[in-house]
Amino acid sequence: MQLYGNVEKSIPQKTVLKIVETIIVILSGWILFYGGFDRVAGWFGTGPFVAGDQQRRIILFGFILITYLRFWVTITVLLQRRMPWEEVFSVSFAFALYYIGFSLLGYQNQLPLAGLDILGIVIFLFGGWLNTVGELKRYRWKKRPENKGKLYTIGYFRYAMHINYFGDILWVSGFAVLTRNWYSAIIPLWLFSFFIFFNIPKLDAYLSGKYGKAFVAYRKKTKKLIPFVY
Numbered sequence: 001m002q003l004y005g006n007v008e009k010s011i012p013q014k015t016v017l018k019i020v021e022t023i024i025v026i027l028s029g030w031i032l033f034y035g036g037f038d039r040v041a042g043w044f045g046t047g048p049f050v051a052g053d054q055q056r057r058i059i060l061f062g063f064i065l066i067t068y069l070r071f072w073v074t075i076t077v078l079l080q081r082r083m084p085w086e087e088v089f090s091v092s093f094a095f096a097l098y099y100i101g102f103s104l105l106g107y108q109n110q111l112p113l114a115g116l117d118i119l120g121i122v123i124f125l126f127g128g129w130l131n132t133v134g135e136l137k138r139y140r141w142k143k144r145p146e147n148k149g150k151l152y153t154i155g156y157f158r159y160a161m162h163i164n165y166f167g168d169i170l171w172v173s174g175f176a177v178l179t180r181n182w183y184s185a186i187i188p189l190w191l192f193s194f195f196i197f198f199n200i201p202k203l204d205a206y207l208s209g210k211y212g213k214a215f216v217a218y219r220k221k222t223k224k225l226i227p228f229v230y
Helices: 011-034 034-045 054-078 085-106 116-144 163-179 182-211 212-219
Strands: none
Touching: 011 034, 011 054, 011 182, 034 085, 054 116, 054 163, 085 116, 085 163, 116 163, 163 182, 163 212, 182 212
């Protein structure tokens, strides 16, 4: 699946992805507030279940709506490259895992909000900010004629080559913390592994070919994913 190097609007792919994303958000709301959890549990011969803490479920859905808005900014404004159909399916799966998966995992939690949940909220918001604001700064920089063909190494990207991916890992981790369900840890771990073993090597190979010595110099002095660590 070729992800980088081709500038294309990919209108059909982006339109389908937006529709699927909207359906997933609606399903998440149904699970959290309109009996969807019991319906899903019934398919497996279990339930009914008592709904968890309402404030927690409201915040979980708030996370979903914030991520949904960020997704629209990314797809509509920031994503200028070609989007193959395989990516539409993989991104749809990922967001179903986030929205529906975390809704199912956090639905039954009866615990009132506490310090750990506040930490989860902070991690989520910081990760989303790091990802979207970092991408917007790079987008505006690349739009300037004097920067055409140059490698972006400033802003948040001076702390890590793929700081936007680190932001993704953070907001997904914040989601997982808020569910207070140990099984939720599987999702950010899966995302971390996906970046390390698939996305980052693929993107680095493209950047190396496009920017040559500039990328080599950038890679030597900058952490790959986690600022000051890795």
